[in-house]
Amino acid sequence: MRPGRVLVDEESISVRLAEMGDEITADYAGKDLLLVAVLKGAFMVVADLARHIRLPIDIDFMAVSSYGVATQTSGVVRILKDLDQEIADRHVLIVEDIIDSGLTLDYLRRNLEVRQPASLEIATLLLKRGIQRVPIDVKYVGFEIPPDFVVGYGLDLVGKMRNLPYIAVMEED
Numbered sequence: 001m002r003p004g005r006v007l008v009d010e011e012s013i014s015v016r017l018a019e020m021g022d023e024i025t026a027d028y029a030g031k032d033l034l035l036v037a038v039l040k041g042a043f044m045v046v047a048d049l050a051r052h053i054r055l056p057i058d059i060d061f062m063a064v065s066s067y068g069v070a071t072q073t074s075g076v077v078r079i080l081k082d083l084d085q086e087i088a089d090r091h092v093l094i095v096e097d098i099i100d101s102g103l104t105l106d107y108l109r110r111n112l113e114v115r116q117p118a119s120l121e122i123a124t125l126l127l128k129r130g131i132q133r134v135p136i137d138v139k140y141v142g143f144e145i146p147p148d149f150v151v152g153y154g155l156d157l158v159g160k161m162r163n164l165p166y167i168a169v170m171e172e173d
């Protein structure tokens, strides 16, 4: 497998994240907003998205891993690193790189909801079209993409290729 066709180029990502940042800025004006980025995949998205949010936000990180083979989610999620902060009565926006089956986010959302935030929403750069195995209510979506395996801009194939500045589809050699 190797990175092939570019699906979303650098410029398009940048333009879309700026738009999402504007929306978030308008929606959360006057509120105490905490971005919760899901490591490792969302590290690049949150770094760039946060720069387009013109509010005094806070950022925290969770690290999760889902058991399973390299390119498929099993739905069993393990928390490797929890939030440093309490989120009760705060407005929380989960920032994800990609939603595939939706199982990871479904688990995360339920895990965070128990802590009683003032609100809990989701922003994702990528959403694979029509293959969610659970209903997921996503407030901010960067791009809807076909259900192919993609890499780059934080997304990996067994740990590699996260540093590509664009999103590419994996292809057979």
Ligand code: IMP
Pocket: 041, 066, 073, 096, 097, 098, 099, 100, 101, 102, 103, 104, 105, 148, 149, 150, 151, 155, 156, 157
């Ligand atoms: P889900 O639980 O199936 O929605 O998958 C969530 C996680 O699986 C994402 O946060 C990614 O880390 C990983 N993932 C899903 N699809 C892809 C992909 O196409 N490329 C790289 N990682 C992916």
Ligand code: MG
Pocket: 038, 039, 040, 041, 042, 097
């Ligand atoms: Mg991930």
